[in-house]
Amino acid sequence: GDSVTQMEGPVTLSEEAFLTINCTYTATGYPSLFWYVQYPGEGLQLLLKATKADDKGSNKGFEATYRKETTSFHLEKGSVQVSDSAVYFCALSDHAYNQGGKLIFGQGTELSVKP
Amino acid sequence: DVKVTQSSRYLVKRTGEKVFLECVQDMDHENMFWYRQDPGLGLRLIYFSYDVKMKEKGDIPEGYSVSREKKERFSLILESASTNQTSMYLCASSLFPSGVFNEQFFGPGTRLTVL
Numbered sequence: 453g454d455s456v457t458q459m460e461g462p463v464t465l466s467e468e469a470f471l472t473i474n475c476t477y478t479a480t481g482y483p484s485l486f487w488y489v490q491y492p493g494e495g496l497q498l499l500l501k502a503t504k505a506d507d508k509g510s511n512k513g514f515e516a517t518y519r520k521e522t523t524s525f526h527l528e529k530g531s532v533q534v535s536d537s538a539v540y541f542c543a544l545s546d547h548a549y550n551q552g553g554k555l556i557f558g559q560g561t562e563l564s565v566k567p
Numbered sequence: 568d569v570k571v572t573q574s575s576r577y578l579v580k581r582t583g584e585k586v587f588l589e590c591v592q593d594m595d596h597e598n599m600f601w602y603r604q605d606p607g608l609g610l611r612l613i614y615f616s617y618d619v620k621m622k623e624k625g626d627i628p629e630g631y632s633v634s635r636e637k638k639e640r641f642s643l644i645l646e647s648a649s650t651n652q653t654s655m656y657l658c659a660s661s662l663f664p665s666g667v668f669n670e671q672f673f674g675p676g677t678r679l680t681v682l
Contacts (some may be wrong), residue, residue: 486670495571495657495673496610541609554600554625555671559609 454479458542458558465565471529473561475516475542478523483544485509485518485525486555490539499527499540532565539563570594571674573658579680586645588677590658597662599641600671601625601633604655616641648681655679 459474477485484503488496500509505520514529525542542558574589590599598617602610602625612625614633622633630652634642641660645652655678659671 488673493675495675496659496671497673498670501670554612554615555610557610559607 454483454544454546454556456542456544456556456558458540458561461539461560461562463561463563465532465563467534467565467567468531469565471527471532471536471563473527473540473542473563475525475527475558476523477525477542477544479544479546481546482520483546485516486543486545487514487516487525487527488541488543488557490541490560492538496541532563534565534567537563537565571658571660571672573656573674573677575677576675577678577680579682580645580648581682582649584645584648584681586648586679586681588643588645588656588658588679590641590643590660590674591639592641592658592660592672593639594660594672595638596660596672597638598660598671599635600659600661601631601641601643602657602659603627604657604676610657613643648679650681653679653681 456477486501487499489499490496500511502509502518508517516525516527539560539562541560543555546554571592600615601613611627616622616635632644655676657676658674661671
């Protein structure tokens with residue numbers, strides 16, 4: 453079945469450092485890909501998305517490119533801030549009608565940014 | 568703004584009790600989902616519903632049931648709570664058919680402790 457694998461955390465960075473969180477997937481079809489973020493004590497929020505190969509999703513300085521050839525959707529940010537400390541989830545979407553738009557999530561990567 | 572609300576942020580119950588977790592969304596979404604979130608395991612789908620009175624099992628339905636009597640409300644029921652059901656429970660909703668996006672909107676979560 454479809455699956456998502458993320459790099460393990462926690463990841464600890466200093467402010468203004470470069471961030472990469474790796475995400476790879478397996479899917480039988482052509483899924484949409486997402487990054488969600490969960491700030492402490494909150495639910496998940498959509499951070500960015502991409503719906504087809506070579507699409508780049510971007511938001512709040514974060515970027516991820518849908519790479520079909522490497523089945524990857526790595527999250528990057530050039531300069532992290534303390535306020536980026538959160539748990540980041542990579543996810544893919546099954547498009548089949550009778551699947552009701554289910555999302556399959558990776559295990560999450562905790563990011564801690566120190567001043 | 569899409570709003571998904573959950574009836575409680577924190578809940579403490581005793582083993583064997585019947586527990587109801589309520590979720591309400593205000594955007595007329597057809598799809599609704601219940602997940603549980605555990606450290607290192609990411610989000611796991613318990614049940615989902617793509618229409619009133621319709622329900623589908625997710626990946627871990629054992630020990631849970633659901634009810635969807637109205638479009639905006641989706642309830643998760645623990646018939647006889649057990650300590651291994653101590654977890655964070657997240658509700659989400661999305662449009663259906665949702666095309667290629669399948670973006671889900673999440674509530675803030677209910678942290679359930681079963682003693």
